Amino acid sequence: MTQPSDPALAFPFLGGRPCLDFVATLGKRHAVPLERLPGPDALARWITEAGLAAEEGPVPVTARDLTEGRALREAVHRVVRSAMAGQEPDAADVRLVNEMASRPDLAPQLGPRRWTARHPARAALATVARDAVLLVGGPLLERVKECGNPGCSLLFLDDSQARRRRWCSMERCGNLAKVAGYRSRNRAAPRGEGTFGPRAEREQAKGCTSYASGAGDSCAWWDAVGSRWSSRRCDRPPRRRSPTSSRCASAPSRPR
Ligand SMILES: [Zn+2]
Structure with a gap:
């Protein structure tokens, strides 16, 4: 299976559940979203890398599978986020997830071939939908978190x-x-002021870590006083920076 030329398009498998890993195929949701499923080939690659392939070779994926897969992904995302917030999920999202979860999913097999299915791509999506239903409706929901990096x-x-x-x-x-x-x-500890104090507090949010590369991207820094990440959206074009600087283009300049 060919890997994407852009490393940012590599699939993260850090969610601990197939449905959360599938949601992560759209990255940087709080900034300019990064679509890691630009075409049917990418969905075929995700299915294989997720261990949900019912075929020896590349899983056949149609344009319709891709459209349905993306719709499922966004419905699962909204349903999980609503459940995390203790809110009622959107009825249309629930209908979509339930409908796809009711389709024939992957059937487990003994031997080297782990799964079988009449329609491998649709069955893989049905398996993802069932995983979402079990997660949202089960006791593990309270352990679902969003990464602390904004x-x-x-x-x-x-x-x-x-x-x-x-x-x-x-x-x-x-x-x-x-x-x-x-x-x-x-x-954050300017001369003669120690770690805290008015000047140190002015300095607290200047540790931009260069997530932002330009307008619309998300810029993040560590708030040492609040001990948490802070973020905001870049509204300036990228500025030339020195090769050794890791500061974001829109990072505020240090007070004199
Ligand atoms: Zn993260």
Whole structure:
């Protein structure tokens, strides 16, 4: 299976559930959404990488499968988000998820071939829809979280013992937070003022970590005083920056 030339189009499998991994095929939902399913081939690749392929070779995927898959993905996203917020989900979304969950799904097989299905792509989508129904209607819903990095938007199932997981993964977002926190702490203690104080507080939100590459993108920084991520939307075109700088183009300049 060929990999995408753009690494950003690689599928993240960090959700801990097939339905959450499928939702993550649309990335950066809080900024300019990144569509990782631009065509039927991409959906075929996701089905294989997700371990839901009922075929030896590439799974045949039609344009209709893609349209239905994207509609299912967005309905699952809205239903999960509503359930997380304790709100009633949209009736049309519930109907769509239920209808797709009622279709024939993948049948498990003993032996090297894990699944069989008459229509492999439709069965894989039905399996995703059933997974969403079981997640939203079951006790694991309370463990579903959104990554603490506001530039990420990935939903994941926190299966850790202490239930304190904050990031989709340490490598992807947790380490960025640590680095940003370290930079911010180093900056937030101007000469003679210590870590806190009026000037330090003015400095707190200047640790932009360069998520933004231009207008419309999302810019994030570590708020050292509040110990949390802050974000806002970039409204400026990218500015030339030095090769060593990691600051976002719209990061506010430091007060003199
Ligand atoms: Zn993340």
